[in-house]
Structure formats: structure tokens, C-alpha cells
Amino acid sequence: MEQKKHYSGLTDAQVLKSQEEYGSNLLTPPVKTPLWKLFIEKFADPIVRILLIAALLSLGISFIHNEYAETIGIFCAIFLATGVSFWFEMDANKKFDILNQVNDDIMIKVYRNGNITEVPRKDIVVGDIVLLETGEEVPADGELLEALSLQIDESCLTGELMIDKTTNPDDFDKDATYPSNWVMRGTKVLDGHGIMEVKQVGDQTQYGQVAQKSTEINEEETPLNVQLNGLAQFIGVIGFALAILTFSALFIKDLIQNPISLGQLGLLGAAILGLIIALSKVWIPILYDAFDLAGKKKSIPASVSKKGWFTWFIYGMIVFIVCCAIGYPFGVNALQTDAWISIETANRVLQYFMIAVTLIVVAVPEGLPMSVTLSLALSMRRMLQTNNLVRKMHACETMGATTVICTDKTGTLTQNQMQVHQTNFYGLTASQSLDDSEESNLIKEGIAVNSTAFLDYTDPQKVKSLGNPTEAALLLWLHKNNIEYTLLRENASVIEQLTFTTERKYMATLVHSPLLKEKILYVKGAPEIVLSKCREIKTFEGYQPINEYRKQIEKQLLDYQNQAMRTLGFAYKIIEDTSNASIQELVESGLTFLGIVAISDPVRTDVPDAVAECLNAGIDVKIVTGDTPGTAKEIARQIGTWKPEDNEENIITGIDFEALPDDVAFERVKKLKVMCRARPTDKQRLVQLLQQGGAIVAVTGDGTNDAPALNHAHVGLSMGSGTSVAKEASDITLLDDSFKSIATAVMWGRSLYQNIQRFLLFQLTINVVALIIVFLGSLLGHELPLTVTQMLWVNLIMDTFAAGALASLPPNKDVMKDKPRRNNDFIITRAMRSNILFVGISFVILLLGLLFIFPTDVNGNISRYDLSCFFTIFVMLQFWNLFNAKAFATGKSAFNGLTHDGGFLSVALIILIGQILIVSFGGDVFRTEPISLKDWGIIIGGTSIVLWIGEIIRLIKRK
Numbered sequence: 001m002e003q004k005k006h007y008s009g010l011t012d013a014q015v016l017k018s019q020e021e022y023g024s025n026l027l028t029p030p031v032k033t034p035l036w037k038l039f040i041e042k043f044a045d046p047i048v049r050i051l052l053i054a055a056l057l058s059l060g061i062s063f064i065h066n067e068y069a070e071t072i073g074i075f076c077a078i079f080l081a082t083g084v085s086f087w088f089e090m091d092a093n094k095k096f097d098i099l100n101q102v103n104d105d106i107m108i109k110v111y112r113n114g115n116i117t118e119v120p121r122k123d124i125v126v127g128d129i130v131l132l133e134t135g136e137e138v139p140a141d142g143e144l145l146e147a148l149s150l151q152i153d154e155s156c157l158t159g160e161l162m163i164d165k166t167t168n169p170d171d172f173d174k175d176a177t178y179p180s181n182w183v184m185r186g187t188k189v190l191d192g193h194g195i196m197e198v199k200q201v202g203d204q205t206q207y208g209q210v211a212q213k214s215t216e217i218n219e220e221e222t223p224l225n226v227q228l229n230g231l232a233q234f235i236g237v238i239g240f241a242l243a244i245l246t247f248s249a250l251f252i253k254d255l256i257q258n259p260i261s262l263g264q265l266g267l268l269g270a271a272i273l274g275l276i277i278a279l280s281k282v283w284i285p286i287l288y289d290a291f292d293l294a295g296k297k298k299s300i301p302a303s304v305s306k307k308g309w310f311t312w313f314i315y316g317m318i319v320f321i322v323c324c325a326i327g328y329p330f331g332v333n334a335l336q337t338d339a340w341i342s343i344e345t346a347n348r349v350l351q352y353f354m355i356a357v358t359l360i361v362v363a364v365p366e367g368l369p370m371s372v373t374l375s376l377a378l379s380m381r382r383m384l385q386t387n388n389l390v391r392k393m394h395a396c397e398t399m400g401a402t403t404v405i406c407t408d409k410t411g412t413l414t415q416n417q418m419q420v421h422q423t424n425f426y427g428l429t430a431s432q433s434l435d436d437s438e439e440s441n442l443i444k445e446g447i448a449v450n451s452t453a454f455l456d457y458t459d460p461q462k463v464k465s466l467g468n469p470t471e472a473a474l475l476l477w478l479h480k481n482n483i484e485y486t487l488l489r490e491n492a493s494v495i496e497q498l499t500f501t502t503e504r505k506y507m508a509t510l511v512h513s514p515l516l517k518e519k520i521l522y523v524k525g526a527p528e529i530v531l532s533k534c535r536e537i538k539t540f541e542g543y544q545p546i547n548e549y550r551k552q553i554e555k556q557l558l559d560y561q562n563q564a565m566r567t568l569g570f571a572y573k574i575i576e577d578t579s580n581a582s583i584q585e586l587v588e589s590g591l592t593f594l595g596i597v598a599i600s601d602p603v604r605t606d607v608p609d610a611v612a613e614c615l616n617a618g619i620d621v622k623i624v625t626g627d628t629p630g631t632a633k634e635i636a637r638q639i640g641t642w643k644p645e646d647n648e649e650n651i652i653t654g655i656d657f658e659a660l661p662d663d664v665a666f667e668r669v670k671k672l673k674v675m676c677r678a679r680p681t682d683k684q685r686l687v688q689l690l691q692q693g694g695a696i697v698a699v700t701g702d703g704t705n706d707a708p709a710l711n712h713a714h715v716g717l718s719m720g721s722g723t724s725v726a727k728e729a730s731d732i733t734l735l736d737d738s739f740k741s742i743a744t745a746v747m748w749g750r751s752l753y754q755n756i757q758r759f760l761l762f763q764l765t766i767n768v769v770a771l772i773i774v775f776l777g778s779l780l781g782h783e784l785p786l787t788v789t790q791m792l793w794v795n796l797i798m799d800t801f802a803a804g805a806l807a808s809l810p811p812n813k814d815v816m817k818d819k820p821r822r823n824n825d826f827i828i829t830r831a832m833r834s835n836i837l838f839v840g841i842s843f844v845i846l847l848l849g850l851l852f853i854f855p856t857d858v859n860g861n862i863s864r865y866d867l868s869c870f871f872t873i874f875v876m877l878q879f880w881n882l883f884n885a886k887a888f889a890t891g892k893s894a895f896n897g898l899t900h901d902g903g904f905l906s907v908a909l910i911i912l913i914g915q916i917l918i919v920s921f922g923g924d925v926f927r928t929e930p931i932s933l934k935d936w937g938i939i940i941g942g943t944s945i946v947l948w949i950g951e952i953i954r955l956i957k958r959k
Contacts (some may be wrong), residue, residue, distance in 0.1 A: 003523075007145075007195065009111025009127045014578055017079040018125035019748050025124040025140055025201040027208050070160070107306070110138045110734050128198040134467075139570070141200040141207075144181045149192030149499040150466060155410055156186050156703045157206060157680070158626025162469050165194065172241075177626045177654065177677050191452060191468050192499065210707055211682045223401035223696055223714070223751070224394055227827040228372070233289035239363030240286045243356035246775055253779075254345075263332040264341045270323035270334075278316025293766075363771055372756055378808060379752050386744045387736040395715045395731035399698060399758070400749025402619055402715065403820045404690050405742065406683065407700040409635055411719055412739060414601040416702075417465060418473035421565055425595035426539040432661035434481050441515040441539060442572055443594060446522040447474045450509040452499070453742050455479060464951035470566055473599045473673070488515075495519070496583045505529045506630060508587050510575065519575040521586050527557050527569030527596050534593040543559045547595055553596065562596040564627075564634030570594040571722075576693075603638045610740040611639045617746060618819035620695075621701045624683045624709075629653065632676035642671050650674065653888055655683035665689055694823055700734075700742065701726055717742060743816070750818070751811035754889060761832050762885040766794060766878055768840030771848065785851060786860065790926055793918060794878070801907045801914075802882055808903025809886065835888070841900040843877050868919055868928040869935060874913050877942040882908065884950035891958060893951060 010018065062757060107118040110821045113130040114262040121139045124130065132150070144150070152167040158177045159664055165180055166172070172180040183196055186207040202208055260268075275282070284304045291298050324334040333339050341349075379396040383389075390396055411417050423432045425923040427439030434440040454473035456464040463479060465472030475485045493512040500507040506525025513520045523530055531553065534546045560567050571591035581589065611621050621641050627633050632649060636642035642650070651674040658666060658681075669689045675682065683699070687709045699706065699713035702722030707729040710716030718730035734741045773786075786794075828836075850873065854866040862870075886904060887894040898905065916936075931939070 007111045008114045009129045010127050011113055011124070014127065014256050015112070015123075015125050018127050022126040022200075022204070023202050024122060025543065026122050028203055045957060049361065057178065071551070072855070085273075091504045098225035106137070106139075110564050111122055114935060122200055126198050126201055129507065130196050130198060132183070132189050132194045132196060134189050134191055134193060137704040138183045138189070138196070139336045140198045140202075141182070141184050142196040142198040142204040144183060145195045145197055147181075147192065147194040149501045150189070150194045151191040151500075152183060152646075153188040153417075153469075154184070154626070155822060157184055157210070158678075160410075160626050162190055164699055165674050166501075166503070168503060173630060174651075177679055192501075207678075222754075223821075224372070224397045224821050226823060227825070232295070233293055234362055234828075236286050237290045237293060240283065242363070242771065242775060246779070247352050248780060251349065253863070254348055254352070258345060258346065258348075260341055263327065263330075263339055266327050266332055267324065267334055267339055267342055267401060269328070270320050273323060274316040274320030276316075277319045278313045278730055280312045281309060287383070288320075293701065298554060303586050304321040356487055363767060375752055375755050375759070375806070379417075383732075383745065383748050386748070387738065387741045388745050388748070389720075389732060389733040389735055390731070391733070392731040396745075397749050397752045398696065398715045398755045399742075399745040400747075400751070400815075401696045401821060402698045402746060402749070404620045404622060405614060405696045405698045405700065406622045406690075406709065406713070407739070408702065408706055408768070409623055409627060409632065409700040411602065411722070411737065412700050413607050413635060413639055415624070416601065417476075418469040418599050418601055420473050420477035421563075421598045421600040422560075423477070423595065423597050426537055427594065429540065438516065439515075439540075439594075442520075442538075443512075443570070444478065444483055445488050445513055445515055445520075446524065446570060446594070447478055448485040448570060449492045449494065449511050450497075450507060450522040451475065451485075451489075452522055455485070465767075470568065470599055474568075474597065476691070498583050498587070500525065504586070508583055510583050516574075519579075521573045521575055521578055521583070521591075523571045523573075523587055523591055524568050525568050527553070530569030530571050531593065532696070533587055533591050535590040537593040543592070549593075552691060553593075556596060561630070562634070563598075563600070565600045565703055568597050568599065570597070603635065604739065606738060606740045608639050610743045611817060613743045615640065616776075617743075617816045619746065622673055622675065622686075626654075626678055627676055629674075629676045646673060646885060651676065654678040657682050659684070666692065669693070680706070680708050687713050696820070696823060698742070700739070702731075702737070717745070729923045731805070747811050747813060747816055750815035751809075753821070754812065754815065755806045755809055757827065757829070758809075758885045758888050759802060759831060760828060761804055761835060762806070762878070762882055764828070764836050765840045765843070765881060768836055768842045769847070769874075770794075772844045776844075785870055786874065793914075793926070794875060802885075802912050805882065805904045805907035806885065808907070809901060810897070812890065814890075823839055831889070839881060839884075843874075846877070847874060864927060864929050865931070868931055869939065871917060871926075871928065871929060872919055872936075872939050873943060875911075877946055879908070879911055880944050880946040881950075882911075883947050887950070891954070893954060894947065 022440070027156055033376060060278065106121045108121050108124055109116060109118055109131040110124065111117075111131075112119070116131065124139050128140075129145070130142065132138065138152070139296075144165060144167050147165050147167050152163045152165050154160045154177070160177070163176065163180075164171075164173070165183060167181050169563050178184065179436060184207060185205040202575050255265075268300050281304060285300055288300050324332075338344075356495050373393075376393045380390045380393060383396060385421060398735050407413060422622075425439070425443055427434060428434070428443070434444060451468075451471045451474065453465065453467035453475055455467075455472065456466055457476050458464070465476060465477065478485050491514045495510040495512065497510070498506075498508040500503070504525070506523055506529050507691055508521060508522050508523045523533070528691070531546065531550065534819035536543050537549050541548075557567055573586065573589070573591045575586060579586070614621055621639075623632055623639075623641065625635075627635075633642055649668070649671050652668065654677045657665065657668075657675060657678075665685070666689050669686055670693065672686075675686060678686075683706065687697050687699060691712075691714070697713045698715040698717060699709045700717045700719075701707070701710055702719035707726050708716075710718060710726060711729040716734060717732045717734055718726040720733055720735040721737050722733075724743075732745060763828075770786075786880065847870070854862045854870070856862055883894040886901075887896070890896070918926050919928045920930045
């Protein structure tokens with residue numbers, strides 16, 4: 001700021017006009033989703049949807065048979081699954097302290113009506129002239145009119161802790177993320193002061209735009225939902241195909257046994273065809289699901305997807321009437337009663353239709369939504385113990401599918417606190433230890449007094465820095481050496497001080513030194529500037545000409561700069577008491593060089609190992625930061641992502657990335673390892689391009705600038721110490737700010753997915769057995785030897801307990817040795833399919849064999865006692881198969897770690913005790929009677945062969 005200027009500011013009339021034209025300086029708060037809508041969203045789960053269809057079909061059967069237990073059970077499964085999911089997510093949300101309601105009543109100094117006055121931040125308008133002082137937060141976006149030693153903390157927007165701002169075009173940083181003469185809302189003044197003209201307010205500021213993007217609705221489906229949707233399609237297609245096959249077989253069998261006339265067959269065909277047309281919105285989507293599963297994806301015709309049920313019902317009626325009209329010339333009169341089939345035949349056809357619908361209902365795994373919900377809910381609670389506060393339930397599992405992690409640098413990979421990396425004071429010994437020597441006193445006092453920073457000792461265990469981060473790092477170094485800077489600063493008498501500016505690039509302080517009993521000028525700043533003002537250097541051997549050490553110093557500086565460190569040079573001069581020269585003249589009169597200091601924001605100690613774990617697990621780690629290319633590349637090297645063979649294709653600046661067309665950028669992001677000088681929109685675009693390529697993207701961040709990417713990623717991970725906007729946009733908050741917690745979350749997610757697969761293996765085996773028995777029973781003319789209430793126990797209660805047992809299994813660390821699954825992989829693997837079919841068919845053969853072995857009375861009925869044994873054998877087969885499901889895909893025995901799996905053992909015990917109680921006291925409700933202890937022993941021991949066969953197979957595979 002070379003020349004002072006007079007500012008009048010806006011008049012009251014101009015303020016009102018500006019408000020009308022550009023709006024107020026308020027941020028639009030995010031719209032909160034109503035609780036009822038949050039609950040309704042839980043019904044979007046693909047399995048819940050197919051379960052709803054099954055429930056409606058089951059309700060139709062219930063009206064006919066006046067038996068509602070199965071229907072009630074299915075609706076209970078639906079509401080339990082959705083209710084538990086809703087409750088756990090609401091509970092997690094309560095744990096978030098959402099702090100994005102900024103205090104808009106903070107008073108800001110502005111020029112108004114020719115005077116300096118204070119107005120609330122919310123009343124700032126475009127055109128206002130605002131005064132900025134050290135420690136204040138910038139109230140809006142604007143252009144600097146004046147700047148003196150102005151340094152801004154832009155970490156909330158760019159990740160940069162300290163940015164020099166100036167109005168001198170010659171000193172503009174061309175590589176800066178934002179122009180050097182521009183300041184943004186939400187950033188803080190670290191040092192100096194300035195005057196700005198407001199150009200953007202409220203939602204139009206960079207801060208406001210970022211906040212808006214962080215609340216945009218993200219339509220990206222979670223990997224688990226995609227795979228469950230595929231499973232729902234598969235179940236729907238198989239159930240529907242089996243239902244058609246069963247109805248067709250029974251109908252043809254009935255026609256053979258009970259022939260009807262050609263006219264009756266024609267009218268019956270017309271009725272069935274009309275019904276098929278009326279139900280087009282049911283079977284056509286299932287048909288297209290079959291195409292999708294076959295790899296021939298087609299869009300459902302608009303006439304089906306857009307037209308309502310009533311329209312298709314009318315179409316069905318028209319087709320039926322037209323068919324009847326066609327038959328009229330051939331002597332088939334639909335208005336005559338004898339032209340139709342008999343009531344007995346109609347009842348049989350309706351019964352066949354009900355059996356077909358029953359097959360669809362049996363095919364649907366009622367317990368699956370509950371198992372997924374319980375698994376996710378339990379994982380939410382247990383992940384909290386590992387410092388992962390999960391806000392959105394599906395994020396637990398999605399972390400396991402992650403293929404790319406886009407992480408910011410400051411505060412996530414680094415400690416977000418500048419520290420002295422190394423000192424090179426040439427007057428000290430090689431250990432650089434401080435003592436009471438003259439050299440040490442010059443260094444100690446020079447750092448303490450020639451500074452504007454402070455330290456906060458409120459928490460002795462974690463001293464905080466205040467003010468300029470670089471200067472604070474020097475004070476922390478003194479603190480680490482057990483030197484109190486406050487005593488040195490208070491005892492020294494400051495005569496004159498020249499603050500740091502971007503033009504000078506150095507700071508100088510003239511003091512009366514109580515340590516050296518002299519008047520001393522201390523100078524620190526950019527090493528090349530300080531060096532240029534020095535004639536000699538103070539070394540351990542004494543004073544030497546500076547030129548003899550210049551090359552050595554420049555080499556050391558280059559080494560530090562290549563490691564992305566800030567460097568400072570230190571010099572001093574003893575001043576004669578009689579000197580009347582100004583401080584600027586003294587600086588130019590020949591200084592003595594003391595040395596250089598390298599300062600860095602060090603990488604967190606646990607980050608390299610955590611990154612290596614993610615890389616070994618097949619997950620790409622990309623750094624996205626507002627830092628310079630050199631700094632970003634060096635951090636990437638330190639954490640292990642940047643390799644010697646990497647080149648310019650692996651790094652890009654935000655400005656260059658924005659200039660790339662989408663097709664070029666799409667290919668570039670695959671190779672990208674570092675994006676530097678990135679802005680919020682750059683990070684968001686990177687995430688979306690990665691997602692278009694099929695990647696499952698997790699984003700980490702702690703600043704407001706990270707919020708849009710956190711929101712649009714599959715999983716957003718914010719830091720516990722991050723901004724409230726970042727937390728609000730994220731799915732998981734890392735309470736310990738540790739990247740290691742991300743690796744832990746991946747392990748949890750993969751283990752959770754395995755647990756869901758194990759449950760599917762267990763439940764679908766039950767469904768396959770039930771389906772085949774219902775199918776064969778209907779074709780052979782036998783009723784299912786299991787009642788509706790018995791099936792309710794097996795299909796719902798037992799499955800829910802099994803979900804709890806398998807969900808309670810501890811995470812498996814071995815999953816981090818695997819590569820991420822592909823997003824389009826079917827959730828049922830080939831090994832699972834083989835296991836389900838082999839075990840299921842084996843159980844069917846055994847159970848059907850029992851039906852032939854059990855004695856029957858004269859009417860062909862089996863006694864209730866034997867049916868109770870049959871029911872118990874059916875359940876115990878599934879009981880022992882639960883242990884096989886636990887060991888599936890681990891390569892270990894089912895007994896491995898069983899003593900530590902208290903949850904699994906407890907649930908297994910509940911299932912066993914529950915079966916004993918139901919058989920012993922179920923009576924007419926469950927159609928059971930007590931079984932003798934001898935038979936209980938035979939059944940439990942005999943069915944345990946399921947487990948022993950599984951153990952033998954696993955033992956053979958291990959060898």
C-alpha cells in the first residue's frame with residue numbers, strides 16, 4: 001500500500017439499491033428432508049420393493065383362504081427392516097453437531113456515507129468498502145484496494161494455510177488458486193491489514209456456491225443397492241418363470257384329466273389373455289429384467305412405464321371383449337352360461353393360479369432386508385468404536401467396494417500445523433542444540449522478538465499456534481527445546497519493527513537485547529533476499545565471508561524446496577548506540593548470516609502405512625489439494641503414491657484440468673495421482689468423471705472446499721476437526737482425523753459384504769428347499785408338509801436371528817489382501833450358487849425321502865408326531881448349515897474363533913431353544929406335539945452331519 005486513499009463508501013440509498021439488485025449477504029440454509037420422507041425413502045430398497053409385491057399377492061391369497069399369518073409376517077418383515085434402518089440413521093444424525101449456522105450478526109467495519117462505521121455481516125452488500133484487520137474473517141468476496149503485509153488463511157477453500165495477498169500486479173502469484181488481489185468469504189486474516197471492495201455476497205460467494213453444491217441431491221446408487229437390485233431382478237425372474245411353469249403344467253394336467261369343449265377353452269383363453277394384458281405392468285418389467293440379466297439391456301416401453309394400472313385394466317377388458325366377439329360367429333356365445341367352464345373347473349384354475357403366486361411369495365427372501373439392515377446397523381455401532389462415525393447406513397458397506405480414494409492434503413495427510421523440519425544454523429554444533437552461548441542467544445532472541453505469532457498454552461499436552469503458521473512453527477521449535485519465547489519477547493525492548501510484506505519478503509526488528517547487552521537488528525525472510533543483504537556468516541569456527549558459503553547454502557535450499565518445504569533465512573547486525581539510521585537503512589548496511597530453517601507441514605505418522613494398506617487392497621489413492629505442484633508431488637512421494645517412474649501425465653493443476661474437454665479429462669483421470677491448485681469444482685468434476693468410468697469413489701476432506709466432492713462421492717469422509725459444512729456433506733466422520741481409520745472402514749465394509757453374502761447363502765438355501773418342495777408337491781398332488789406358521793418361523797424369525805448371528809461376526813483382516821469387487825458383479829458368486837444348489841437339492845432329497853418313509857393312515861395322512869419330527873429336521877438342517885455359512889469363503893473351520901463370537905453363539909442358542917419351545921408348546925397353532933428326548937438326540941445328532949461334511953470339505957481344500 002504505497003499511497004493512502006480516501007474512501008466514501010456507499011450511501012444508504014445505494015445500499016438499498018445494491019440489496020435489491022444483488023441480494024443480501026445471507027447463505028440459503030440447506031432444506032431439511034421431512035422425517036416422513038426419510039422413512040418413505042427406505043422403501044426404495046430393491047428387495048423391499050419386490051417384498052411389497054409379494055405381500056400384495058399374499059394378501060390376495062389370504063382373502064381367499066382366510067389365513068393372514070403369512071401376509072402379516074411379510075408386512076412385519078417390511079416394516080421392521082425399514083423401521084430399523086430409519087431409526088439407526090436418525091440416531092446417527094443426532095450425533096452430528098451441525099455447526100453451519102454462521103453467526104451473521106458479527107459486526108464488520110465499512111465505509112458508509114463518508115464515514116467508517118460497523119454493520120452486521122448479513123447487511124454487507126455489493127459495492128461496500130470493507131476494512132480487514134488481523135484475526136478477522138472476510139465477510140464476502142471482493143477485490144483488494146489496499147493491502148499491507150496481508151496474509152490470508154485460505155485453508156477452508158483451498159487447503160492453503162497462508163497466502164500472501166497484494167495489490168501490486170508485479171507481485172501476483174500466477175500459480176495461485178485465486179487471484180492475489182482477491183479475498184473470499186470465510187477466509188481469515190492472519191497478518192497485516194487491507195481494504196476490499198465487495199463484489200459478491202451470500203450464495204454468490206465462493207463459500208456460498210460450495211455450500212450449495214454440498215447439499216445437491218446425489219442420485220448415485222450405492223454398490224450394494226446395485227447388486228441387491230440385480231438379486232431382486234433374478235429372484236423376480238426365477239419366481240415368475242417357475243410360477244408360469246407350474247401354472248401351465250397344472251392347467252395342462254387338468255385339461256387332460258378333465259376335458260372341456262373347444263368353445264369353453266376359447267373363452268377361458270380369452271379371459272386369461274385379458275388378465276395377462278391387464279397385468280402388463282407386472283410381467284413386462286420382469287421380462288425386461290430377464291433381458292437385463294442376459295446382458296441385453298433394453299428400456300421398458302413408455303406405454304408400459306407411463307400408462308397407469310387402470311388404463312391397462314381397460315386394455316385387458318377390450319381384448320377380452322374382442323376375443324369373445326371373434327368367437328361369436330363360430331357359435332361361442334359368451335352371454336350363455338353353458339359356454340363357460342363349470343364352477344368346479346374355475347375353482348381348480350383359480351387354485352392353480354394361487355399355487356403359482358405362492359411360489360413367487362416363497363421365492364422372495366423375506367429376511368433379507370432385515371439381515372442387510374441389521375448388518376449395517378451393527379456395523380454402524382461397532383465402527384464408532386474405531387473412530388468412524390457413520391451417518392448414512394449404506395456407507396458402511398460402500399467403503400468395502402471403494403476403488404478410488406480422493407484425499408485432500410492439509411489436515412488429512414498432514415498434521416495441519418507447520419513445524420520446523422530441520423535447522424542449519426552455522427554457528428551451532430551438528431546437533432543444533434541451544435545453550436547459553438552467544439550464537440544460541442542470537443537465535444533464541446531473534447526468533448522470539450522478530451515475530452508476530454503466539455502460542456496458546458491452555459492445553460499443556462497440545463500447544464496451539466496463533467497467527468502466522470510459519471512464525472508459530474519457529475516458536476514451537478523453541479518450546480520443544482524448553483525455551484519460553486514469552487520471557488525473551490517481554491524482556492527485550494523493541495525500538496522499531498518492519499513487518500513482512502510480499503514486496504520486501506523479509507521482516508526486521510531492532511531491539512535492546514538484555515541477553516547480549518547490545519542494540520541488535522534481527523532479520524528473517526526469504527533466504528535469497530536475506531542472503532543478498534549479508535557480507536559475512538557466523539560459523540562454529542568464527543566469522544567467514546558469505547561468498548565462501550553461498551553455493552553450500554543454495555544447494556541446501558534447493559534440497560529443501562524439492563521436498564516442498566518453506567525455507568527462512570536468518571541474519572543479524574549489532575548496531576552502535578550512536579546510530580541514527582532508519583531500520584530500512586540498517587538492513588541494507590551489511591548483515592551477518594546466521595543460517596536457514598526448513599519448515600513443513602509434516603505427514604501424519606500413520607498415513608504411509610495406511611496408504612500402503614489401501615494400495616495393497618487394490619484401491620487407488622489420489623491427492624487433491626490447493627498446494628503448489630512441487631509440494632503436492634512431494635507429499636505424494638512421502639506417503640507412497642508417487643513413484644520414480646511417474647511423469648507429468650500423473651499430475652495436473654486445477655486450471656489445466658478445467659480446460660480439458662470431458663472426453664480427454666475422462667481418460668486423464670485414470671492415470672492421475674495428484675491434482676494441485678485445485679478448486680472445489682475441480683475436485684467435484686474429478687469425482688464425477690471417475691464415477692462415469694465405473695469407479696466407486698470415496699472422498700476425504702475437512703474444509704468447506706471439500707464439501708461438493710464429499711456430497712457427490714459414493715462415500716464422503718470428513719474429519720472430526722473439519723468444518724461443519726464438510727461434516728454435513730459427508731457420510732462418515734473420522735473422529736480421530738486419521739487416514740488409518742479409512743483403511744479400517746474399508747476392512748469393515750468388505751467384511752460386512754462377506755457377512756451379507758453368507759446370510760444370502762444361508763437364506764437362499766432355505767428358499768430353494770421350500771420352492772422345490774412346493775413345486776414338486778403341487779405337481780405330485782401333495783400338500784406342503786409345513787404349515788404357514790411353520791414357514792413363518794423358518795422364513796422370518798429364524799432368518800432374522802441368523803442375520804444377527806452372521807452380522808455379529810468380527811471383521812476379517814484378510815479381506816484387505818483382495819482386490820475390490822467390480823460394481824457389476826452379481827452378489828451371488830459361482831461358489832455360492834454351487835453351494836446353494838448342492839446343499840438345497842441334498843436337503844430336498846432327504847426331506848422327500850422322509851415323507852415316503854413316515855407311515856401313513858388309511859387316508860394317506862402322516863401323524864402329527866412325525867410331522868413335528870419332519871418340521872424339526874427341516875429346521876435343524878438349516879441350523880447346522882448356519883455354521884457352514886459362517887465359515888464360507890474363509891478357508892477356516894467353522895469352529896475357528898467361535899469362543900470369541902459371543903453374538904453368533906447366543907443367536908445359535910436362541911434358534912435351538914426357540915425350536916424346542918415351538919415343538920413342545922406350539923400345539924394347534926404350529927401343528928406340533930412334544931418330541932421325546934431320544935428322538936431329539938437322534939435328530940440333533942443326525943442332522944449335524946451337515947456340519948461335519950462341511951468341515952471335511954474345508955479341510956480337504958486347505959490341504
